[in-house]
Amino acid sequence: xxxxxxxxxxxxxxxxxxxxxxxxxxxxxxxxxxxxxxxxxxxxxxxxxxxxxxxxxxxxxxxxxxxxxxxxxxxxxxxxxxxxxxxxxxxxxxxxxxxxxxxxxxxxxx
Amino acid sequence: xxxxxxxxxxxxxxxxxxxxxxxxxxxxxxxxxxxxxxxxxxxxxxxxxxxxxxxxxxxxxxxxxxxxxxxxxxxxxxxxxxxxxxxxxxxxxxxxxxxxxxxxxxxxxxxxxx
Numbered sequence: 001x002x003x004x005x006x007x008x009x010x011x012x013x014x015x016x017x018x019x020x021x022x023x024x025x026x027x028x029x030x031x032x033x034x035x036x037x038x039x040x041x042x043x044x045x046x047x048x049x050x051x052x053x054x055x056x057x058x059x060x061x062x063x064x065x066x067x068x069x070x071x072x073x074x075x076x077x078x079x080x081x082x083x084x085x086x087x088x089x090x091x092x093x094x095x096x097x098x099x100x101x102x103x104x105x106x107x108x109x110x
Numbered sequence: 111x112x113x114x115x116x117x118x119x120x121x122x123x124x125x126x127x128x129x130x131x132x133x134x135x136x137x138x139x140x141x142x143x144x145x146x147x148x149x150x151x152x153x154x155x156x157x158x159x160x161x162x163x164x165x166x167x168x169x170x171x172x173x174x175x176x177x178x179x180x181x182x183x184x185x186x187x188x189x190x191x192x193x194x195x196x197x198x199x200x201x202x203x204x205x206x207x208x209x210x211x212x213x214x215x216x217x218x219x220x221x222x223x224x
Contacts, residue, residue, distance in 0.1 A: 004153075033211070043154070043199065043214045056211065091153050097205070098144065099212055101153035 002026045004094050004102035012108045018080040021105045023092030024073055031095040032075045034060075034067055037104070038088045046090075049075065082109045112137040114202050116215030124223050129190055131218045133200035134182045142205040143176060143183050144212065148197045158185075161205075187220075195222045 005024045013019055025032045033048040047057035052069040060067065064083070069075045079086055089104045113136040123129045135143075141162035146154035160167045160174045160183065167174050171190075176183040183202075187194055200215040 042216045045211060048211060093153075098156055098159065100156060101146075103153050 004092055004100055006090075006092050006102040006105050008105060009103060010106045010108075012110065013082055014110055015083055016081045017109075018078065019082045019086075019107060019109075021077045021090050021092075021107070023075040023077075023094075023102055025075065025092070025094030026096075026100060027073075029094035029096045029100075030072075031055075032069060033093040033095065033099065034075070034077050035091040035093065035101075036088045037091060043091075046077070079107075082107075084109045112140060112202055112204070112213040114200060114213050114215040116200050116218060118218060119216065120219045120221070122221045122223060123190055125190055125192060127190055129187045129194070129220055131185045131198055131200065131220070132182060133184070133202075133215050134180075135202040135213075136181070137202070137204065138178075138181060139204045140202040142203045142210075142212075143174070144201050144203075145172075145174060145185050146199040146201065146214075148199065148217075150196075154199055190222050192222050192224065195220060 007022045031050045034046040036044045046060040047067040048055050049069050066078045087109050089106050091104045092102045093099050116133045144159035145157050147157045148154040158169050160176050171188050173186045197217045197219050199217050201212045203210050203212045
């Protein structure tokens with residue numbers, strides 16, 4: 001049963017610390033998305049990649065967020081420095097035709 | 111760009127009754143319309159989708175309808191059960207390659223009353 005995996009599932013950190021979230025897309029899916037979900041904003045698209053190349057990162061605050069795909073089996077989302085307003089659930093999704101979501105990383109910045 | 115509006119934001123129905131969630135989209139070029147169900151503490155799960163060359167699609171107790179002229183589509187759940195309680199998202203996409211992004215509605219929180 002192919003699925004998207006994300007680590008860590010939960011992360012609590014102090015303001016100012018670096019946070020790295022990881023995603024393993026479904027094998028063979030060449031498009032990977034990062035979303036952020038909060039109660040107020042719903043599902044926000046932060047960035048997405050095709051064949052490891054960034055296609056659109058306009059939804060991402062560039063000063064502190066960065067997204068990369070070092071290889072086809074790993075996508076990363078980094079926040080440096082983290083702030084309390086970054087507290088949210090971050091989802092990765094991979095797509096061939098249909099788009100499938102991972103279980104999310106719940107980030108709390110204190 | 112594409113904009114998807116979803117109504118209602120919350121919906122409460124008696125177990126066994128039907129639930130209907132409606133969405134409208136703005137870009138007439140959109141040709142793929144998935145629906146996602148998100149349970150508490152989990153990621154959104156694709157439950158059904160419809161492509162623009164089809165007007166209706168059914169899968170057991172769920173069905174989706176699409177009206178391209180009016181640019182709206184709906185999710186129908188019949189004989190609702192407690193496990194149907196979740197947040198449902200509609201979405202729209204212009205599918206020309208696997209790189210197309212999906213635009214999501216704001217979600218509907220469905221509660222099934224026992």
